[in-house]
């Protein structure tokens with residue numbers, strides 16, 4: 398069912414046009430008139446401005462309809478580049494993408510000591526510099542950088558408390574410090590928000606979808622894209638599905654609650670359970686000095702290959718996660734759900750199957766519509782790619798995302 402926002406409440410006609418060209422692929426001006434409800438002169442003006450700014454281009458192809466062939470328009474993939482830095486379970490990933498979300502550069506740096514040690518800001522800046530420098534991109538073509546990590550994110554002040562809490566004397570603002578070191582605009586985001594925008598952007602999801610993304614890594618969390626824009630809530634910390642209590646009498650969660658979903662479904666929870674089974678530990682060759690992320694991957698691979706005990710541990714995670722997916726879908730009447738994050742990299746198919754099964758059997762609106770559930774094409778890099786998409790969306794389609802300084806359209 399088409400939802401067409403009024404221009405008063407929508408993201409602005411320019412952002413609307415960019416978003417429709419992004420999601421539809423090559424499209425003519427006439428089709429844009431039909432899709433937006435804007436007048437033909439308005440579309441002509443907006444398209445002319447976007448072509449002048451290099452945001453969209455004429456593809457050279459035409460469709461012959463009626464008397465006059467229609468020229469097709471597409472996003473110009475090299476008008477700007479975005480950079481995403483993901484502080485993940487045991488590594489920092491830096492990805493540079495073009496305007497269509499294609500990766501043009503990627504570097505990975507390990508976190509010494511695994512998850513207990515957060516990277517110093519100097520390491521983030523250095524990784525970012527190294528990744529950008531090797532690409533030789535035109536000066537001024539980088540729209541900005543998003544640093545994404547475990548929430549909560551203080552987007553207004555440019556802080557990721559989870560990243561900075563362990564650094565005595567760390568600067569008041571991650572954003573300010575990185576902007577000074579990189580001379581680029583910097584945004585901060587929680588993992589699921591970045592992943593959601595990235596999957597929405599890269600998969601060319603239509604703005605008419607009610608789109609959800611489940612992130613599994615250090616935590617389980619969710620991002621929502623409604624009418625083409627990330628749903629941010631009061632402070633950009635919506636979608637904390639991992640902090641919904643699964644067992645009210647369960648162990649305390651760092652969030653202050655008890656028995657949260659995160660304590661049962663995350664890779665860390667699965668690995669903790671595995672350590673209680675000495676036979677499994679010996680059979681898998683698990684080592685205490687290995688990172689949680691790698692240990693989880695070993696267990697996930699064994700589960701896929703049919704190891705019964707490993708499969709039982711993953712099944713507990715998948716069943717709990719399917720509960721969370723059902724809650725999310727029922728709360729928001731989601732019709733498109735994507736699974737992203739390193740937790741889905743090895744055994745993502747197992748999670749997809751469990752969630753599909755649960756939604757088909759129990760989603761509240763199942764008699765009205767199906768829910769499409771897909772695995773990210775690149776679960777490990779989805780947050781870094783999403784960080785880049787977030788900064789690009791704010792730059793080429795302002796009105797959907799946060800305002801990015803030095804945006805492409807104003808240069």
Ligand SMILES: [Zn+2]
Pocket residue numbers: 639640641650651652653654655657659
């Ligand atoms: Zn919690």
